[in-house]
Amino acid sequence: MLITRPDYYEDFECIADKCEDTCCAGWQIVIDKETLKKYIKIKGDFKKEIFKKVNWFQGTFKQDKSKRCAFLNDKNLCDLYLNQGEDGFCKTCREYPRHTEEFEGIREITLSVSCPEVARILMNRMEPVQFISEEQEGEEEFEDFDPFLYSILEDARKEMITILQNRNLTISDRILLVLGMSHDMQGRMNRQEMFACSDVIAKYTTQRALQFVKDYQMKVKNKGEMAFAHIMFKHLFELELLREEWGILLKETEDLLYQDEEAYDKNKEEFQNYLANAETSSNISIHLEQLLVYFLFTYFPGAVYDGEIYAKVQLAVYCVWMIWEIWMARWIKNEKSLDLEEMTELVYRFSREVEHSDLNLRKVEEILSKKWFLT
Ligand code: SF4
Structure with a gap:
């Protein structure tokens, strides 16, 4: 499998509570099925929180009136992450702001400029961007791929x-x-x-x-x-x-x-x-x-x-x-x-x-x- 990324990919680090416009507010975050299954199995005190703050019917995180994710606390930190570590993230939260385009045997990964920190990296960048490819294990075939x-x-x-x-x-x-x-x-x-x-x-x-x-x-x-x-x-x-x-x-x-x-x-x-x-x-x-x-x-x-x-x-x-x-x-x-x-x-x-x-x-x-x- 060939993976291609822009050369500033590794420069990105989420600035979490210092972010002026967190990605945990303003849009509906859909939880993938695997993560929903994982949430059902969570035990202990946090179980109640999970059941209360997930919309199980829609498979999304609930939001407050200002469209903030129900797990986003007053300090703009994620309670799910604080309690469960990275394992608590659903696919969307784990991947964002990484964006993947899929082709047969190829993955092209970019960082979305919808994230203020990525936009900052790109807008401060003066040298022409290069794209770096590397081979990783794994082969696949897509139907109808030309x-x-x-x-x-x-x-x-x-x-x-x-x-x-x-x-x-x-x-x-x-x-x-x-x-x-x-x-x-x-x-x-x-x-x-x-x-x-x-x-x-x-x-x-x-x-x-x-x-x-x-x-x-x-x-x-x-x-x-x-x-x-x-x-x-x-x-x-x-x-x-x-x-x-x-x-x-x-x-x-x-x-x-x-x-x-x-x-x-x-x-x-x-x-x-x-x-x-x-x-x-x-x-x-x-x-x-x-x-x-x-x-x-x-x-x-x-x-x-x-x-x-x-x-x-x-x-x-x-x-x-x-x-x-x-x-x-x-x-x-x-x-x-x-x-x-x-x-x-x-x-x-x-x-x-x-x-x-x-x-x-x-x-x-x-x-x-x-x-x-x-x-
Ligand atoms: S928008 Fe970007 S920097 Fe801000 S919280 Fe989300 S991933 Fe982190």
Whole structure:
């Protein structure tokens, strides 16, 4: 079995009671069947607690009115852990914020940026992220798994990550190159010409492709940017709302950004200049690169199951674009200031809402499979 992880994987350590937004509140934690069986067998004084605080019908931990897990004590520590040690954790609590994508003989493990500590690691990271693979014991076969398609996707992702981490290019050049590559691959896929994909991948590493995306940007420059951004932003209102405060933030962002086209363009330009010069934000293109690589690495190979190559890349671009819009709105609200701490906060809050609901992820992908960024 091949296990792949980002190189900052070992840097993560849960900060527990020091966490500003614990993962033990705000969402429903589902307990796996094995752990439920284990809980039934718990003996002694703690047995009563377990029976009281688990919703046996739903297989979840009960929550108080503010959606805090019933085992989360006043000091923001987990009573289950304090009483039972790590054995007391269910699968979700044991694994979070680790996120695993499964393929035949392969596990790709990332750390979810919905955790404030992970978001902090990524937003403070300046070097390009590397992915490290190691063989571990264990073999398996998946039904309906296409190893040929997976290997093409893997080659494409490798090249896309190289492009996204090419700091000699502007961030918009990099984004357009990976969008272009996946767009053309999708065309080959639809025509059942997957053998031709290696030519597509090679094409997007050339000077000609770079010139093409530069010309494209000149052609579409300032053409209805606000209207398109607003349409795309509005899709966030269609998603399942996990926390009420998120709904308020979305509304506030919409009101601050999308009232007047001229003001939008001016704000955008000023915000770009602000971020390029703000000491605390370091280099904005590096933050965007890290986020793009994170979303692309996590979701792109999933196209092996549904063939939605282009939608997966659009998903990565869309998430980072929307985070950017939310940053811009917060900067306006703060009277034109924004520090790295707030940027990080908005990253993990976005991720919690969009990534941590299967329903939401599916919905965004569905929207993006019908709406193409490149025209
Ligand atoms: S969100 Fe992350 S740092 Fe915070 S309690 Fe959960 S795992 Fe720990």
